[in-house]
Amino acid sequence: MKETRKKEIKRVIAINDMSCFGKCSLTVALPVISAFGVEAVPLPTAILSTHTGGFTGYTCLDMTDEMVKIIEHWKTIGFKCDGIYTGYFLNGRQADITAEFIDDFKSPDTKVIVDPVMGDNGRLYTGFDAGFVEDIKKLCKKAHVITPNITEAMLLTGGEYREVFSRDDISRCTDALGDTGAKKAVITGVRVNEREIGYVCCDFEKGGRFEIYYPYENMRLHGCGDVFASILCGELVKGETFEGSARAAADFTEECIIATGGDIENHWYGLKFERLLENGSFRHAD
Numbered sequence: 001m002k003e004t005r006k007k008e009i010k011r012v013i014a015i016n017d018m019s020c021f022g023k024c025s026l027t028v029a030l031p032v033i034s035a036f037g038v039e040a041v042p043l044p045t046a047i048l049s050t051h052t053g054g055f056t057g058y059t060c061l062d063m064t065d066e067m068v069k070i071i072e073h074w075k076t077i078g079f080k081c082d083g084i085y086t087g088y089f090l091n092g093r094q095a096d097i098t099a100e101f102i103d104d105f106k107s108p109d110t111k112v113i114v115d116p117v118m119g120d121n122g123r124l125y126t127g128f129d130a131g132f133v134e135d136i137k138k139l140c141k142k143a144h145v146i147t148p149n150i151t152e153a154m155l156l157t158g159g160e161y162r163e164v165f166s167r168d169d170i171s172r173c174t175d176a177l178g179d180t181g182a183k184k185a186v187i188t189g190v191r192v193n194e195r196e197i198g199y200v201c202c203d204f205e206k207g208g209r210f211e212i213y214y215p216y217e218n219m220r221l222h223g224c225g226d227v228f229a230s231i232l233c234g235e236l237v238k239g240e241t242f243e244g245s246a247r248a249a250a251d252f253t254e255e256c257i258i259a260t261g262g263d264i265e266n267h268w269y270g271l272k273f274e275r276l277l278e279n280g281s282f283r284h285a286d
């Protein structure tokens with residue numbers, strides 16, 4: 001008889017909101033993680049009709065109490081996970097619930113990716129305040145990798161936001177980011193000159209840093225950070241190195257930005273990532 005070998009499927013818990021229309025958060029994380037051949041399990045923090053960046057009149061269902069109930073039920077099932085990837089919270093209590101969830105559900109091999117979603121373009125998103133920043137800082141302590149955009153990196157470190165930063169500004173920021181307790185960080189949307197935009201990647205554990213830049217296009221695109229962090233998560237869980245994961249995620253996000261930029265009037269609300277997942281430019285888990 002032919003032996004059939006069981007292949008373990010890896011599993012990632014994605015803790016983020018479901019913005020139904022607009023392509024960010026779970027509507028990005030779930031398909032991207034699945035494309036790696038990795039099981040994606042959502043723990044929704046909120047259900048919104050759209051994301052909040054550029055739409056008006058959106059609805060929002062707060063899932064805080066439901067999160068607690070879902071986690072309690074999951075404890076009775078007792079499943080394991082290879083990754084925990086966190087994003088947008090409605091309030092500090094959700095960040096606290098998530099911190100406790102990480103302690104309860106992670107095993108020594110679980111990769112914890114915290115995207116400290118708080119703001120963009122130099123400003124906090126609506127509804128967030130300085131207290132929320134402190135709650136997110138506590139969560140960063142538990143992360144293998146944090147992926148703040150440059151606004152969030154400055155909020156985490158007390159630095160001042162600018163459109164274009166000096167090298168000294170960035171070094172001060174990366175030094176202070178190490179103090180969050182996260183093992184590694186990728187700062188997204190960094191500009192150190194007028195021509196380029198990119199990623200500053202730091203390994204606080206081993207020391208060392210590398211940067212990835214692309215030509216700067218003046219487009220306000222939504223959801224780039226979600227695509228980047230989701231690919232990074234998939235790559236890390238698959239066992240790719242930090243540098244390999246960051247480069248793959250940056251390249252994939254750049255391909256999406258180029259694909260979306262050609263249709264910006266229709267697609268300002270999110271990245272056109274589906275065809276790129278589908279057409280094989282993306283590497284699968286096995």
Ligand code: PXL
Binds near residue numbers: 019025
């Ligand atoms: O992509 C970050 C994000 C996540 N979730 C919601 C948002 C945003 C950014 O605006 O509005 C609901």
